[in-house]
Amino acid sequence: MPPFPECAVIREVGLRDGLQSIQSVMPTERKCAWLRAAHAAGLREIEVGSFVPARLLPQLADTAELVDFARRLPGLFVSVLVPNLKGAERAIEAGADLMLVPLSASEAHSLANLRKTPDEVVAEVARMRAARDAAGAKTLIEGGIGTAFGCTLQGQVQAQDVLRYMQALLDAGADRVSLADTVGYANPAAVRELFGAAHAIAGERLWCAHFHDTRGLALANVLAALETGVTRFDASLAGIGGCPHAPGASGNAASEDLAFMLAGMGIRTGIDIEALLALRAQVAQWLAHETLHGTLWRAGLPKTFHAAYAN
């Protein structure tokens, strides 16, 4: 059995993947309070929003302000999602540390969600790379391959297609690639196989795993990915999130449950879980009318937790 790593990173995506699936718009000052508290709790990578047209996602219209705010939090690595060149230009201008470009390995999902084929997204990444380099900017480009384990629209997605797009993204100039189970179709055996193959293609550029808890397997899938050598995981406070084109798909891995699992395993994340649970309680109050997820918050930390584990 491979040993578990000493450290791992939780990338909080609640402010992007979470809030984009919630109809009501959270005021910018609350998002800033969320960012400040997440940073104080030890999170060091946060996806703060998405550079998409405000008419499509009014919930994320304040992304530039949030990047500006987040950049001032010491040591915080600030990510944003960008669907196209225009978004990438805004991310570069705002000074984001990383921009994640979603590519759906399912062509049906790609057309529904991005109105582009996967190959068109790859071509767009090449233009983003050129723009980034021309601007002399340092914003990293991450190609995030979604529906990597199957798709509610298309059904099966072939691993060879996923891996082909991964290679194409790298060839087009992506600095990082990641795999996402957008609709909750993954299982630990599929994760082991696909991430194993992805490591062979991308090596250390395989950056992150993104699992939804749609069918209850998010943390088991994290464990399987961890065992292949992945050490960075997207997660969302209170498990909020989903995909507008994947019915019933709401629920990212819950950040607080994931942080608890990793800490219990002796894997350092730098996160103060009690502070994270306090933030969850605050966010739950703000989102009182939404369906939230996660399990740890109900039972609380084990009595033995502090004696057994340091972060």
Next chain:
Amino acid sequence: MPPFPECAVIREVGLRDGLQSIQSVMPTERKCAWLRAAHAAGLREIEVGSFVPARLLPQLADTAELVDFARRLPGLFVSVLVPNLKGAERAIEAGADLMLVPLSASEAHSLANLRKTPDEVVAEVARMRAARDAAGAKTLIEGGIGTAFGCTLQGQVQAQDVLRYMQALLDAGADRVSLADTVGYANPAAVRELFGAAHAIAGERLWCAHFHDTRGLALANVLAALETGVTRFDASLAGIGGCPHAPGASGNAASEDLAFMLAGMGIRTGIDIEALLALRAQVAQWLAHETLHGTLWRAGLPKTFHAAYAN
């Protein structure tokens, strides 16, 4: 990485661990309907009840009738829980295939839950074994070590104590031993370590893993145990269950989510998940006022499920 096994067994414990934590008494005819439907859905090991005094657990007072009913379902391996010699005698008389004797590795939990020290439970197992052999009965004796990963009352539980009790149970005549995370304190690293050590002691007599989902890690813990070679898991339909001496501990691994995970991984369980989901819906109707758990039932099976997996 070790390959995953080809087959695994889900032992349904909802009728015992689940119903004992629910105040209202389910009528025997409903329990029989549950057993019949579970059997029809492909479950072949079920813990049908507990031979404890009816005044303590009126919910399980019909255990003898249920054993009798369950024994007539072809190929069903019928388990019961027995806390003492008196219970074992009833299990033997009823013709149960297996009797699970709970031992709490936490002395505080043992005294609160069983009113015996762990060593007194070991001595009782020796008496059960003598009674079983004297009767010429075939009822297997399983020593189930609870609070194996920590205890809400005592706090930490040392692995060396757990393993010492395991050896003592085997020495006293237990045919099988198992480990239970009674209060949801386990994590995949602890599971890997403790089950790894337990295999070295018990070999093929290490029979089952019992995880509660109190803090969301039940399926990740199943995966970790599976990787050590365990292939039998307790689970409860709709995740019902808990421990009266472990506040907030409700929630076994949900049978339907576990069956889905294993099937997705290509591990045969013989279970028809759609039939299991239909049974869950029936049980949820019977228990309409109770808090149920599990995730798969909301989203349903993936579109790709039937094409990809056979049971």
